[in-house]
Amino acid sequence: xxxxxxxxxxxxxxxxxxxxxxxxxxxxxxxxxxxxxxxxxxxxxxxxxxxxxxxxxxxxxxxxxxxxxxxxxxxxxxxxxxxxxxxxxxxxxxxxxxxxxxxxxxxxxxxxxxxxxxxxxxxxxxxxxxxxxxxxxxxxxxxxxxxxxxxxxxxxxxxxxxxxxxxxxxxxxxxxxxxxxxxxxxxxxxxxxxxxxxxxxxxxxxxxxxxxxxxxxxxxxxxxxxxxxxxxxxxxxxxxxxxxxxxxxxxxxxxxxxxxxxxxxxxxxxxxxxxxxxxxxxxxxxxxxxxxxxxxxxxxxxxxxxxxxxxxxxxxxxxxxxxxxxxxxxxxxxxxxxxxxxxxxxx
Amino acid sequence: xxxxxxxxxxxxxxxxxxxxxxxxxxxxxxxxxxxxxxxxxxxxxxxxxxxxxxxxxxxxxxxxxxxxxxxxxxxxxxxxxxxxxxxxxxxxxxxxxxxxxxxxxxxxxxxxxxxxxxxxxxxxxxxxxxxxxxxxxxxxxxxxxxxxxxxxxxxxxxxxxxxxxxxxxxxxxxxxxxxxxxxxxxxxxxxxxxxxxxxxxxxxxxxxxxxxxxxxxxxxxxxxxxxxxxxxxxxxxxxxxxxxxxxxxxxxxxxxxxxxxxxxxxxxxxxxxxxxxxxxxxxxxxx
Numbered sequence: 001x002x003x004x005x006x007x008x009x010x011x012x013x014x015x016x017x018x019x020x021x022x023x024x025x026x027x028x029x030x031x032x033x034x035x036x037x038x039x040x041x042x043x044x045x046x047x048x049x050x051x052x053x054x055x056x057x058x059x060x061x062x063x064x065x066x067x068x069x070x071x072x073x074x075x076x077x078x079x080x081x082x083x084x085x086x087x088x089x090x091x092x093x094x095x096x097x098x099x100x101x102x103x104x105x106x107x108x109x110x111x112x113x114x115x116x117x118x119x120x121x122x123x124x125x126x127x128x129x130x131x132x133x134x135x136x137x138x139x140x141x142x143x144x145x146x147x148x149x150x151x152x153x154x155x156x157x158x159x160x161x162x163x164x165x166x167x168x169x170x171x172x173x174x175x176x177x178x179x180x181x182x183x184x185x186x187x188x189x190x191x192x193x194x195x196x197x198x199x200x201x202x203x204x205x206x207x208x209x210x211x212x213x214x215x216x217x218x219x220x221x222x223x224x225x226x227x228x229x230x231x232x233x234x235x236x237x238x239x240x241x242x243x244x245x246x247x248x249x250x251x252x253x254x255x256x257x258x259x260x261x262x263x264x265x266x267x268x269x270x271x272x273x274x275x276x277x278x279x280x281x282x283x284x285x286x287x288x289x290x291x292x293x294x295x296x297x298x299x300x301x302x303x304x305x306x307x308x309x310x311x312x313x314x315x316x317x318x319x320x321x322x323x324x325x326x327x328x329x330x331x332x333x334x335x336x337x338x339x340x341x342x343x344x345x346x347x
Numbered sequence: 348x349x350x351x352x353x354x355x356x357x358x359x360x361x362x363x364x365x366x367x368x369x370x371x372x373x374x375x376x377x378x379x380x381x382x383x384x385x386x387x388x389x390x391x392x393x394x395x396x397x398x399x400x401x402x403x404x405x406x407x408x409x410x411x412x413x414x415x416x417x418x419x420x421x422x423x424x425x426x427x428x429x430x431x432x433x434x435x436x437x438x439x440x441x442x443x444x445x446x447x448x449x450x451x452x453x454x455x456x457x458x459x460x461x462x463x464x465x466x467x468x469x470x471x472x473x474x475x476x477x478x479x480x481x482x483x484x485x486x487x488x489x490x491x492x493x494x495x496x497x498x499x500x501x502x503x504x505x506x507x508x509x510x511x512x513x514x515x516x517x518x519x520x521x522x523x524x525x526x527x528x529x530x531x532x533x534x535x536x537x538x539x540x541x542x543x544x545x546x547x548x549x550x551x552x553x554x555x556x557x558x559x560x561x562x563x564x565x566x567x568x569x570x571x572x573x574x575x576x577x578x579x580x581x582x583x584x585x586x587x588x589x590x591x592x593x594x595x596x597x598x599x600x601x602x603x604x605x606x607x608x609x610x611x612x613x614x615x616x617x618x619x620x621x622x623x624x625x626x627x628x629x630x631x632x633x634x
Contacts (some may be wrong), residue, residue: 079479134366244358
């Protein structure tokens with residue numbers, strides 16, 4: 001084939017010409033882009049810091065995912081020097097001798113999220129309904145402002161207060177106030193360190209999350225309720241609807257779009273349970289607490305050696321990747337559905 | 348008609364009662380914390396403090412502010428002020444420039460750049476690769492923390508959406524008068540988006556003030572922020588084997604540290620809370 005081309009000068013020339021033309025077009029295209037950049041240089045200059053930031057701190061780490069596929073078991077060695085191990089780390093954590101711990105963390109992530117959803121999701125809605133009943137503007141705005149306050153407070157302060165209030169005390173020190181109240185009501189045996197007992201962890205975690213976030217969470221629903229026209233309520237009243245019926249047939253349908261989106265987005269986050277609050281709550285609890293408290297993110301930190309001495313970075317990275325890929329599809333899926341349902345989404 | 352009024356009345360009474368109860372529950376730990384910080388050691392050991400201070404004793408607060416505990420506490424406090432002040436400036440400047448550039452209609456590759464920023468909201472490399480990255484880049488001091496935790500995609504988008512909503516007419520007039528991009532941004536966009544800027548600044552500042560895990564993990568002891576020290580103080584106080592010989596209770600120290608760490612937030616809170624609430628509606632779910 002090549003030979004025939006060589007022997008045929010006309011085709012050759014045509015080819016050459018076309019190449020030149022394409023090159024010429026490319027060049028003008030680049031030079032046009034270049035000219036435009038030069039003309040608008042300030043806006044491109046403004047983009048440099050953000051591009052550098054995202055490159056170094058958001059995209060550069062993605063290359064580090066390679067450790068999940070390597071024999072990388074010590075931070076002292078460089079990632080480049082360690083050998084490829086294929087899917088060994090994934091197989092090991094999921095089916096190896098310690099697989100039970102991984103699956104336990106996976107189950108716990110799901111369970112904590114589900115409980116958080118079942119008990120935590122309705123509270124801000126009810127709160128918003130009740131806020132909307134308070135007609136005294138001043139009292140309402142003061143109570144609303146106070147209810148957002150915990151969202152401003154750091155996780156460390158919140159977990160510190162929890163730890164201090166739940167301590168069982170010792171020979172000279174009386175137990176923390178919450179512990180004392182719970183003992184009084186017979187919920188807890190005296191002298192039990194609740195933060196070390198697996199059976200209490202989920203309740204502590206979820207109740208404190210509700211305390212922390214319900215007020216803030218109610219803002220969105222409150223705005224939705226306020227957007228409902230008062231004439232709808234009047235019409236319902238004319239028809240003889242009781243307050244409950246009004247809520248059922250006017251308020252809830254009126255806030256349905258918001259409710260749907262929030263629920264979908266919340267479900268999208270079901271595998272994303274943060275580590276900070278859990279490691280703070282269970283820092284002194286011993287290994288026993290893991291049976292209910294260890295989620296994927298804290299498991300990753302623990303076997304990755306960031307919260308414990310022993311480190312297996314490749315196993316940790318494998319577990320993390322497994323979880324975050326599923327989580328990503330859940331989040332994207334949730335956003336996709338929410339956009340379909342109501343033309344609104346988080347991004 | 349009477350029955351209707353009754354059901355409405357019941358719901359109203361219920362609402363007032365439960366809202367009041369909820370608000371009291373929210374406030375209780377803070378009031379109780381202040382009381383514990385200034386109550387007498389014996390009263391605390393006997394568990395006699397439940398709401399108001401008992402046998403007022405200020406030794407713990409003094410120890411923390413000027414006494415034996417003051418040095419490490421103030422060091423941590425100044426560290427936190429450093430992280431919050433420089434960190435917020437760093438983050439907000441980058442975000443403003445990015446949001447402004449992305450709101451320009453004639454920016455080339457706008458969709459691609461936006462996508463690269465939004466993508467980080469869906470997928471992050473994970474904890475171990477992130478940690479490796481910090482190690483490789485040598486993030487191990489206070490300035491490193493400032494750079495490494497710079498910018499959040501969400502805040503850039505929030506600002507960009509706000510900038511997009513600003514009418515282009517004034518801007519065009521300014522450009523006819525010979526204003527350059529920096530002047531348009533500084534003299535038109537920034538003054539017109541004060542509330543969005545306040546919201547984003549607040550988000551960044553809170554993040555910096557409350558930052559814990561990576562601060563603890565990456566920098567050395569004398570650069571640790573308040574949150575790390577706070578955690579250590581609480582750990583010491585709740586250690587069930589600990590019996591203190593000091594004239595104050597360790598619980599008072601812990602509660603005093605907690606209260607002192609949130610005082611700046613409580614002071615600015617009444618002025619800034621409206622931006623916080625607005626941020627939800629601007630950036631989150633938009634109707």
